[in-house]
Amino acid sequence: MGKSYREELVGVFGCPIDENPTVVVAEAAFKDLGIPYRYLTILVKPEDLENAMKALPALNMKGIHLTIPHKVEVLKYLDHVAEDAAIMGAVNTVWVKDGELYGENTDGKGFIKSLQDENVEMKGKKVMMLGAGGAGRAIAVELANAGAETILIANRPGSGRGEELVKLVNEKTSANAKYICWDHTLDVPEDVDILVNVTNIGLYPNVDQKPDINYATVKPEMVVCDVIPNHPHTMFLKEAKKNGAKTIDGLGMLVNQAVISFKFWTGRDCNAKVMKEALAKEYGVELE
Ligand code: NDP
The missing domain is CATH 3.40.50.720 (NAD(P)-binding Rossmann-like Domain)
Structure with missing residues (x-):
């Protein structure tokens, strides 16, 4: 009794999205921390972005990554945009707080x-x-x-x-x-x-x-x-x-941008080494 079966939801919206590997680093990071988070790889067509963004608070999601072609368009649907992201005119990470959407750019x-x-x-x-x-x-x-x-x-x-x-x-x-x-x-x-x-x-x-x-x-x-x-x-x-x-x-950039995004969503520091190893294994490459 009292066991929770609910998981915290995060993920990525993109189109195309099938080959985006971030779920591999995300699931490795969450497993390593032992936290009940799920990273969903979600196909969102450009014409559906507005509804998809509105769904984040409705589904009680913690946040979302944005990739091609949504990074610029998404700014229209945010309540707050970090200064650097506003200068770049692009957001790759959104997190939800008190029903409002906050945008950042962690790529750079x-x-x-x-x-x-x-x-x-x-x-x-x-x-x-x-x-x-x-x-x-x-x-x-x-x-x-x-x-x-x-x-x-x-x-x-x-x-x-x-x-x-x-x-x-x-x-x-x-x-x-x-x-x-x-x-x-x-x-x-x-x-x-x-x-x-x-x-x-x-x-x-x-x-x-x-x-x-x-x-x-x-x-x-x-x-x-x-x-x-x-x-x-x-x-x-x-x-x-x-x-x-x-x-x-480019593996370091991919892992590090995710570490920064995951901190917004989980409040925790994820283990970059574990994440990079998971990605290298997925690609079948040796880490240098
Ligand atoms: P964009 O489509 O926004 O930009 C592509 C850039 O590449 C443009 O400057 C384009 O020039 C140039 N380009 C494309 N083809 C050629 C070519 N044949 N000769 C010369 N220039 C060319 O893509 P992004 O900036 O979003 O992504 C760029 C790369 O960054 C991708 O490979 C992506 O995978 C990678 N990336 C990696 C990340 C990581 O974490 N490691 C994170 C984000 C992106 P033009 O303006 O003339 O079209």
């Missing part, structure tokens, strides 16, 4: 933590980012918050996203951003300290693709990072490693 924070875990100094450094999409916006703002001095943003001409992100960084943060038109094989300037791939290039199933840069210009002093979580050992990182650069893969 998770990326920064993955660099801090490897003792990478960002203060006063020059960063070159390849790509300027949703993840790129979050990472650029958080790199600026972490003290990066210069951020070079390379993006293809046409979408305008590179120029737009440069404007955002220059107007809303203390970092100095410059746009590089990525219509040719790019050299990495030799004074770049940190090089980051924030494009989709190399994401499963296109694991044989790598960003169009001159890999001979990647130097051993550089830290080279990829956000691609699947498969994490990308061609981009393999090429950088051949040149002696220190490399950081």
Whole structure:
């Protein structure tokens, strides 16, 4: 008698969503903490997002992750948005308190933590980012918050996203951003300290693709990072490693953004090591 069969509900809304692996790290984290939480991987079509968000308090859910294509659209349905997330114009984590919806963006924070875990100094450094999409916006703002001095943003001409992100960084943060038109094989300037791939290039199933840069210009002093979580050992990182650069893969970002989100939902610090091991096992890769 008195036993509770109820579980606390969290999860992710996206479309498509089937291959999102966050449930693996979530269930490993909750099991490790011994807490009755369930992470649901939920297909929500764009036209259903408003109703889906309204359902969170109705179902007494603790919160939700948002992924493609909902991160920007969701802002319309929130009662409160954290300052950084408002600057980025994107939210990936919502939590529910007293029936109200609070939005945050933990993508960039998770990326920064993955660099801090490897003792990478960002203060006063020059960063070159390849790509300027949703993840790129979050990472650029958080790199600026972490003290990066210069951020070079390379993006293809046409979408305008590179120029737009440069404007955002220059107007809303203390970092100095410059746009590089990525219509040719790019050299990495030799004074770049940190090089980051924030494009989709190399994401499963296109694991044989790598960003169009001159890999001979990647130097051993550089830290080279990829956000691609699947498969994490990308061609981009393999090429950088051949040149002696220190490399950081996308697993750390995925796990760390989840750790931060789970704290909002559970009030507990989840074990990042347990989560990363679960993900590596799922992908059949060795942790570096
Ligand atoms: P978006 O679609 O918002 O942005 C994609 C970016 O990649 C754009 O800048 C786009 O340029 C660029 N791009 C795509 N294809 C090419 C190409 N062939 N050549 C040059 N540039 C290209 O995606 P997101 O920012 O949301 O996601 C980007 C990546 O980040 C994904 O692979 C995703 O899996 C990963 N990610 C990883 C996370 C983690 O925790 N590890 C968390 C969130 C995302 P253009 O503007 O010209 O189209």
